[in-house]
Amino acid sequence: MKVSCTVLKTNGVGDNSVEFNHADDEPSMGYEPAIASVSLGSCRKFQIKSRNGKATDFWLEHGSLLVMHPGCQSTHLHQVPKTNKVVSTRINLTFRPHTGGRR
Ligand SMILES: O=C(O)CCC(=O)C(=O)O
Numbered sequence: 001m002k003v004s005c006t007v008l009k010t011n012g013v014g015d016n017s018v019e020f021n022h023a024d025d026e027p028s029m030g031y032e033p034a035i036a037s038v039s040l041g042s043c044r045k046f047q048i049k050s051r052n053g054k055a056t057d058f059w060l061e062h063g064s065l066l067v068m069h070p071g072c073q074s075t076h077l078h079q080v081p082k083t084n085k086v087v088s089t090r091i092n093l094t095f096r097p098h099t100g101g102r103r
């Protein structure tokens with residue numbers, strides 16, 4: 001699978017977030033994509049839950065690698081929630097396949 005798209009994101013001050021109830025399921029990534037992301041900088045909480053379920057928390061520390069395997073996007077939702085804490089800059093590199101919609 002070719003990885004051709006990298007998304008750079010900064011979650012700066014505490015209330016920056018990637019809100020719940022999203023899945024990375026854009027058709028341009030093809031069917032059941034595997035998605036990997038590397039976190040740099042400030043540690044933030046990452047939550048994942050099945051569509052009707054309860055969230056499980058992970059802490060994405062500097063240098064951590066998160067892999068969401070094929071199938072995860074159709075069964076689970078994820079987020080980086082808002083926080084009241086003041087946090088410094090965070091950069092997330094996300095590696096997604098780009099198939100132009102082909103399976
Ligand atoms: O910042 C992160 O660790 C996750 C970002 C995310 O879920 C997304 O870009 O779709």
Ligand SMILES: [Fe+2]
Pocket residue numbers: 018022023024078
């Ligand atoms: Fe996402």
